[in-house]
Amino acid sequence: MDQPIPRRRLAIVLFNLGGPDSPEAVRPFLVNLFTDPAILRVPGFVRPWLGRLIAWRRTRPARENYAVLGGRSPLLELTERQARALEAALAEEAGVEAKCFVAMRYWHPMSDAAAQAVKAWAPDEILLLPLYPQYSTTTTGSSVAAWAEAAGRAGLGGVPTTTLCCWHSDPAFVRATAAILRRAHDEARAALPAEVPLRVLFSAHGLPEGIVRAGDPYQWQVERSVAAVRAALGIPGLDHAICYQSRVTPQRWIGPSTEEEIGRAAREGVAVLVCPIAFVSEHSETLVELDVEYRHLAERLGVPGYFRAPAQNADAAFVAALAGLVRRARASGRALCSFAGARQCPRPHTACPHGLAGAGAVRAAAPATG
């Protein structure tokens, strides 16, 4: 009788930023965030002090935001749902048994706990899958660096590991996002008088300008995502703008800000449909910043209509896109830009096939190898 072929055990580690699970967790969560060298780029001896100071100043406004959500971030629960949906999407995969683990960067479960859980499951291979479509040294880069240290401590150094570094223009991700936006666009159009124009504001998390100047490809990749989603949407003459939200430090951040675009829409008498383009889950920056703060701003300024497209969460087409990314990343078998090789990323960044370095380490341009 034929013996069943053993299935390879594939541990998929989903990275996200994490969020506090209680009002008391807000301060330590913010300390973790602002003492990360990928976020606060000051000399190491200053960082613990300055990071704690910034965290202390940010605690009150952040607690107020999380209070709107019942005192906690929904990010972990939503990421767990994505994890279970992705496992289900890969359940029939020939020759593979896939299990998803969540590793948050600044609140539990963090990389050490996730690495211990992965180790206990004894995988044959590991795939690191950041839930950030666009690569930034502050997000994917930081998570990959934290994982590398945790994996070493957990004794996972010998397990073959593939890193998916960016998937900003992955066709299935783009189609799933465009379908969600199309539904929101149709609903907004139906709710507005015919004579009121509608503009789509693609709103991404901002970054300090200095980080982009130092070589971070995030803004460029956000622009690629927007161009691809617009093409997939296929609405001729779509009025749209790219803007950046969530500025939390006094430095210059990339712009225009989402608030500035809401102000422009008010002056021009245009309704807005805000589409999050760099988050794939709902959390405080969509549910509070976009749905409460910016909506109030739009109403106060007299914008003739304010609508918001939902984030992907566990949308079936989006989860199918993640499953496709997993297949392609495994087939390539190395750290990679999700498809078409590194040619999609003209600026150097740390998780490309040129090898992994610490988050924030900006290299001289290396030739594309993909």
Ligand SMILES: C=CC1=C(C)c2cc3[nH]c(cc4nc(cc5[nH]c(cc1n2)c(C)c5CCC(=O)O)C(CCC(=O)O)=C4C)c(C)c3C=C
């Ligand atoms: C200098 C500060 C920050 C940078 C740079 C930054 C980049 C960045 N962040 C996300 C996604 C998320 N950010 C979230 C929360 C959050 N981010 C910052 C600061 C920076 N982020 C703070 C202080 C906070 C806490 C919330 C607050 O104080 O308002 C979250 C999770 C929030 C939740 O509700 O769980 C996400 C997700 C991206 C994509 C990004 C750069 C590309």
Ligand SMILES: [Fe+2]
């Ligand atoms: Fe953030």
Ligand SMILES: [Fe+2]
């Ligand atoms: Fe990349």
